[in-house]
Amino acid sequence: MNAPVDVRxxxxxxxxxxxxxxxxALVPVLRARAVETESIRRIPDETMADLDRLGLFAxxxxxxxxxxxxxxxxxxxxxxxLAHGCASTAWVWGFLVGHNVALLQNTPxxxxxxxxxxxxxxxxxxxxxxxxxxxxxxxxxxxGTWKFVSGIMNSDYALLVTLQDNGAEPxxxxxxxxxxxxxxxxxxxxFSGMKGTGxxxxxxxxxxxxxxxxWGVWGVEQLHPPIPDSNMNVSIVRLFxxxxxxxxxxxxxxxxxxxxxxxxxxxxGYGQGPQREHREAWARYSDAVVRTRTARLLWDDLLNTIxxxxxxxxxxxxxxxxxxxxxxxxxxxxSREALNVIADGSGSSVHHESDPLQRGIRDIETxxxxxxxxxxxxxxxxxxxxxxLADQVDPLIIG
Numbered sequence: 001m002n003a004p005v006d007v008r009x010x011x012x013x014x015x016x017x018x019x020x021x022x023x024x025a026l027v028p029v030l031r032a033r034a035v036e037t038e039s040i041r042r043i044p045d046e047t048m049a050d051l052d053r054l055g056l057f058a059x060x061x062x063x064x065x066x067x068x069x070x071x072x073x074x075x076x077x078x079x080x081x082l083a084h085g086c087a088s089t090a091w092v093w094g095f096l097v098g099h100n101v102a103l104l105q106n107t108p109x110x111x112x113x114x115x116x117x118x119x120x121x122x123x124x125x126x127x128x129x130x131x132x133x134x135x136x137x138x139x140x141x142x143x144g145t146w147k148f149v150s151g152i153m154n155s156d157y158a159l160l161v162t163l164q165d166n167g168a169e170p171x172x173x174x175x176x177x178x179x180x181x182x183x184x185x186x187x188x189x190x191f192s193g194m195k196g197t198g199x200x201x202x203x204x205x206x207x208x209x210x211x212x213x214x215w216g217v218w219g220v221e222q223l224h225p226p227i228p229d230s231n232m233n234v235s236i237v238r239l240f241x242x243x244x245x246x247x248x249x250x251x252x253x254x255x256x257x258x259x260x261x262x263x264x265x266x267x268x269g270y271g272q273g274p275q276r277e278h279r280e281a282w283a284r285y286s287d288a289v290v291r292t293r294t295a296r297l298l299w300d301d302l303l304n305t306i307x308x309x310x311x312x313x314x315x316x317x318x319x320x321x322x323x324x325x326x327x328x329x330x331x332x333x334x335s336r337e338a339l340n341v342i343a344d345g346s347g348s349s350v351h352h353e354s355d356p357l358q359r360g361i362r363d364i365e366t367x368x369x370x371x372x373x374x375x376x377x378x379x380x381x382x383x384x385x386x387x388x389l390a391d392q393v394d395p396l397i398i399g
Contacts, residue, residue: 030085037196042153061115062230071231072307083250088196094243106215120152121159139210153198193366237399248335291338322382332368
């Protein structure tokens with residue numbers, strides 16, 4: 001984990017249009033490295049260097065910190081573009097950029113004047129309540145375990161949600177930033193999909209964390225107001241909605257492009273001739289097109305809803321939050337359905353380990369299993385709110 005180079009001048013002399021041109025140009029490189037990325041189960045150092053060198057990390061920092069001030073709509077679309085090449089890379093890029101916003105807002109001194117540093121994050125208290133932060137003079141002594149810290153293998157810092165020990169009173173959530181070198185990484189990320197995210201488990205054992213490394217977290221007031229010239233002032237929950245769904249849309253869009261080329265060039269075995277002459281292939285391609293477009297259009301609406309409060313300063317209503325929750329879950333399932341249509345018409349060779357389609361299938365299955373995309377929970381909590389029957393608004397709805 002190396003500190004990023006200072007690319008401020010390189011970024012500020014560019015535009016967001018140029019950033020997207022660079023991202024599209026990087027897609028075939030990411031695709032070529034995807035097998036290696038899965039093999040080493042983290043983002044290759046060469047990819048991290050490329051993303052940094054091209055200014056794609058720093059572009060979403062506000063101008064006051066040397067960035068371009070990219071907004072949420074551009075952010076979501078950047079994740080989508082990168083997912084055309086490698087979903088794991090897009091996922092890690094998205095979360096590292098989003099986590100950097102939290103650093104800029106609450107612990108800017110950790111960036112030492114740079115627009116970006118890499119920080120993984122985990123709300124580990126949800127999966128494992130055995131984390132404690134005991135107040136001491138000048139900070140806390142922290143012990144605990146945090147699961148699913150995406151990107152920690154490529155990070156210098158970790159943003160952790162802990163529980164402050166309040167003695168006889170109930171514990172309260174507390175967000176702290178620690179150097180990755182202060183803890184231990186448990187290499188457990190042996191998953192069938194999204195292998196390159198390196199979403200491993202992180203441990204701290206009685207580590208002192210100073211008061212200056214506290215950050216605001218979901219459900220807890222921010223320590224500092226949002227940065228005036230930032231267009232990325234959103235909650236971590238809405239960040240999840242944007243990153244996870246953008247990755248699924250990018251995966252299926254890339255698969256659709258590949259499927260078109262496959263239909264036009266493939267010869268089916270056992271004397272069945274060119275696939276382009278099979279009418280059922282034309283119909284299957286049409287089915288895949290409309291399913292992919294449906295996922296994309298729903299995702300566009302989701303992203304517009306998330307982006308609107310940042311642009312206008314007017315917070316989404318709970319009803320809008322409920323729709324975002326429903327749309328996020330449905331985008332993931334729609335993307336999977338489109339991918340299944342493509343896979344069923346592509347033949348057995350696409351299940352070779354080197355083929356992008358089989359990787360896309362595994363990646364989408366893993367993404368849609370994320371707790372924030374769980375359809376059953378989203379449908380129940382959102383439906384009860386939209387019907388006016390909810391006793392309490394679910395935190396994943398209000399973000």
